[in-house]
Amino acid sequence: xxxxxxxxxxxxxxxxxxxxxxxxxxxxxxxxxxxxxxxxxxxxxxxxxxxxxxxxxxxxxxxxxxxxxxxxxxxxxxxxxxxxxxxxxxxxxxxxxxxxxxxxxxxxxxxxxxxxxxxxxxxxxxxxxxxxxxxxxxxxxxxxxxxxxxxxxxxxxxxxxxxxxxxxxxxxxxxxxxxxxxxxxxxxxxxxxxxxxxxxxxxxxxxxxxxxxxxxxxxxxxxxxxxxxxxxxxxxxxxxxxxxxxxxxxxxxxxxxxxxxxxxxxxxxxxxxxxxxxxxxxxxxxxxxxxxxxxxxxxxxxxxxxxxxxxxxxxxxxxxxxxxxxxxxxxxxxxxxxxxxxxxxxxxxxxxxxxxxxxxxxxxxxxxxxxxxxxxxxxxxxxxx
Amino acid sequence: xxxxxxxxxxxxxxxxxxxxxxxxxxxxxxxxxxxxxxxxxxxxxxxxxxxxxxxxxxxxxxxxxxxxxxxxxxxxxxxxxxxxxxxxxxx
Numbered sequence: 198x199x200x201x202x203x204x205x206x207x208x209x210x211x212x213x214x215x216x217x218x219x220x221x222x223x224x225x226x227x228x229x230x231x232x233x234x235x236x237x238x239x240x241x242x243x244x245x246x247x248x249x250x251x252x253x254x255x256x257x258x259x260x261x262x263x264x265x266x267x268x269x270x271x272x273x274x275x276x277x278x279x280x281x282x283x284x285x286x287x288x289x290x291x292x293x294x295x296x297x298x299x300x301x302x303x304x305x306x307x308x309x310x311x312x313x314x315x316x317x318x319x320x321x322x323x324x325x326x327x328x329x330x331x332x333x334x335x336x337x338x339x340x341x342x343x344x345x346x347x348x349x350x351x352x353x354x355x356x357x358x359x360x361x362x363x364x365x366x367x368x369x370x371x372x373x374x375x376x377x378x379x380x381x382x383x384x385x386x387x388x389x390x391x392x393x394x395x396x397x398x399x400x401x402x403x404x405x406x407x408x409x410x411x412x413x414x415x416x417x418x419x420x421x422x423x424x425x426x427x428x429x430x431x432x433x434x435x436x437x438x439x440x441x442x443x444x445x446x447x448x449x450x451x452x453x454x455x456x457x458x459x460x461x462x463x464x465x466x467x468x469x470x471x472x473x474x475x476x477x478x479x480x481x482x483x484x485x486x487x488x489x490x491x492x493x494x495x496x497x498x499x500x501x502x503x504x505x506x507x508x509x510x511x512x513x514x515x516x517x518x519x520x521x522x523x524x525x526x527x528x529x530x531x532x533x534x535x536x537x538x539x540x541x542x543x544x545x546x547x548x549x550x551x552x553x554x555x556x557x558x559x560x561x562x563x564x565x566x567x568x569x570x571x572x573x574x575x576x577x578x579x580x581x582x
Numbered sequence: 583x584x585x586x587x588x589x590x591x592x593x594x595x596x597x598x599x600x601x602x603x604x605x606x607x608x609x610x611x612x613x614x615x616x617x618x619x620x621x622x623x624x625x626x627x628x629x630x631x632x633x634x635x636x637x638x639x640x641x642x643x644x645x646x647x648x649x650x651x652x653x654x655x656x657x658x659x660x661x662x663x664x665x666x667x668x669x670x671x672x673x
Contacts, residue, residue: 205644234663255669255670256668272590303628329587333587337587338594340605341595341596341599342599344596345600345601345603345604346595346600346603346604347604348600348604349604349605349607349608352604352605352607352608352611353607353608353610353611356608356611356612356615357611357614357615359615359618360614360615360618361618364614364618365614365618368614368617368618369610369614372610375662376607379662382666388670440639449607449611452607452610453604453607455602456603456606456607457599457603457604458603459603460602460603460606462601463601463665463669464594464595464598464599464602466669466670467594467668468588468591468594468595470591499642
């Protein structure tokens with residue numbers, strides 16, 4: 198396999214990751230609007246997809262930061278990037294299947310860090326950067342978002358006390374369209390950048406671009422389209438967990454949650470933290486549950502998510518490392534082909550299993566009965582690949 | 583500690599986050615409340631509103647309320663527009 202073929206494979210895999218990133222994260226922006234009926238499910242995903250597309254072009258800050266700040270770029274090869282992407286995609290699909298809103302960013306970073314360690318050892322990872330830019334913000338951001346959302350919720354309910362409940366609900370549903378749009382836009386400015394960074398890294402590793410180059414236009418365009426299409430697909434499983442599973446949400450809470458998410462995501466990227474939009478959105482939704490008197494917060498669902506968050510970096514890292522190890526042991530082009538076939542097989546398997554307990558725009562708002570979809574058997578064997 | 587957490591950025595994220603993330607929806611709520619104030623009819627308007635429990639009309643009919651509401655919504659929109667401008671300008 199020539200270097201160009203391998204490069205093309207890496208680019209396509211990166212776009213595939215971008216696509217999973219889109220549908221995994223639709224819920225961050227739209228779950229609460231769908232749950233309160235502010236937007237119809239299909240309108241919501243179409244709007245969110247379009248705004249993700251716009252958002253990807255809006256902010257063209259250095260896209261390579263995500264990779265160059267975390268691993269030593271001179272030690273990264275195309276195979277490393279490919280294996281890392283495989284790790285990210287598999288973890289994203291698995292958590293989507295289980296309806297867990299885990300961080301796509303962490304899946305990507307975990308996968309790339311894992312495959313880098315497998316390829317060049319622990320010294321190739323900039324641990325300080327990893328803690329400073331990824332792990333510590335990951336711990337703080339949901340708490341801050343929750344605090345802001347709880348404050349907003351409390352204020353909003355207190356101020357609008359005198360308004361007739363039906364009129365209030367109607368008014369905030371209109372407001373929610375605006376706040377949810379801001380979250381979608383923020384998501385486009387953040388998450389599409391991460392894949393642009395990875396593709397740019399691959400182009401640099403291949404020698405197609407000089408080190409420190411900006412993302413070429415075709416990279417920006419293709420990433421923007423991939424994440425918009427993914428968003429439009431709608432990750433109904435994750436939307437359902439976020440919109441119905443955590444807290445029963447009313448429209449004032451929805452608007453407070455979305456405003457908090459949009460503000461925190463945009464502010465943090467302004468200061469250069471590439472934090473997880475998922476963690477922020479979840480923190481906000483929990484915050485609205487805390488901020489409204491008498492609201493029921495399902496802490497067991499939240500706890501399950503927190504566990505998934507803790508596992509995302511190491512688990513995606515393990516898959517990334519395993520994918521690199523496999524490609525390396527088998528060696529050469531055949532090794533990469535084997536990893537590719539395995540990746541496609543796992544993705545296909547998860548897709549087929551998901552069809553059995555499908556969640557779609559038709560049943561996304563069904564009463565929460567404790568599971569994402571009617572009884573599912575834990576697909577643990579998939580995780581072992 | 584500062585080597586791991588940028589406290590300068592942190593407090594700004596918290597404070598501006600509260601202003602924009604909680605303050606703007608609160609301002610929206612103020613606008614909504616002003617908008618729903620009943621018009622000159624006073625007691626009569628209130629009585630009709632009470633009688634129709636299914637009434638989800640947002641606009642109450644008070645002119646002053648309408649003016650305050652428009653001001654509140656305009657400030658919210660301006661803040662959002664300013665935020666987007668800052669992001670685009672930063673690149």
